[in-house]
Amino acid sequence: MLYRNVAVQIRTEFGDGRFSPGTLLPSENDFVEAFAVSRTTVRKALRALEEEGFIERRQGQGTFLKKGALTRRVSSGMDFLSHTSLSGVRPGTRLVSYRRRVRSIAEQTLFETAAADEVFELVRLRLLNGEACVLQTSVLPFTKLTELPRRQFESRSLYKIVEQEFGARVGRIREVLSCAIAPVEVREALGLDDPTAVFVSHRIAHDQDGHVIEVSRNYIRPDRYSFVQESSSAEVMA
């Protein structure tokens, strides 16, 4: 793999909004192992990312994430189910797939305390009135989830499952909302035309002790779901 590909890969994995500026990235060794390339290639990739201002390397301390899109904080939210029920819309879930797989280098950084090298990956379609509106991929450090029957993931909330099976209660959640041209598999899953813009939400959920217990990526149809903010003063771009 060329160093440019390594640079693109690192930017993709760490630049999608899940990581705050200042995050300590994996070591050169970790990247060598993760991408199965030479140390020279990793060094060239890191140098390129440093030059474009994406990362910062501090002598003896490591490599830190520098650049991120400017973020605007919004607060409060509502549960998918209760929210949709309130709106008079019938919600549903269709399981697409689940499996255990080796974790990526970004997931290695996120699930730092997890013992296993593997993660559980769950792909679900969230439905509104029977229509697929959100394609959601959740990754969790609990590989034993593969032992559950598949219908559990359509009938129970994932957070309820994690709490009941592993005793992990969801604490702080951080969600970053962006948008992008829908990739082909998203278009097919959500029945969209090409090209179509979709919301992309990256969410990180921590447990009561601050450990990451879920990372999810959500592709959301903008014609079926939008975000509303109401405020009582000029706290907006004016």
Add this chain to the structure above:
Amino acid sequence: MLYRNVAVQIRTEFGDGRFSPGTLLPSENDFVEAFAVSRTTVRKALRALEEEGFIERRQGQGTFLKKGALTRRVSSGMDFLSHTSLSGVRPGTRLVSYRRRVRSIAEQTLFETAAADEVFELVRLRLLNGEACVLQTSVLPFTKLTELPRRQFESRSLYKIVEQEFGARVGRIREVLSCAIAPVEVREALGLDDPTAVFVSHRIAHDQDGHVIEVSRNYIRPDRYSFVQESSSAEVMA
């Protein structure tokens, strides 16, 4: 104009998130006048929109907006300037144009109490560190704004101008966030490739008495600006 074009026009003007379900739409007469078409054409267009569930016609009461994307409420926000200053980013504004023009039929519904048939339209680029990140079109019922020198719109907050010149204080604000493929003029203004997805935010600002004093549409670069939500419990799609 064919009735299909009229239907598309009505859907575009009233279906972009600025209007809540239940909004009373203009009368058949208003549409006849606004689009300069026959009553038969307007009736066919409204019938088509009724069949697709976009509007609801109630005998003797009028036509009401029915369908909208499901909205998720987010609350709180920060001023563009103070927010960007806090982030260590230098904000700026570049005036693109301003003019007075005849209001559209959607604006007629929004600015219901305004006496004049004309509105003031202001187009500005909002900059971050000198780079154009937001293309913002604001429409206000104050046509006298055309008398101000153009540099005022680069150096003063629009809400401050409105307060100081017309005594209208900004009260409740409603902002709906969606996303779309960037139209060509947006791509050019923001220096984007084709095709690129951008955030589209529609904002309505009311004064202290509940009258609409500004309607704005904002195209926002997702690689420079994103929205973050932090919560402390499972109030999200799980």
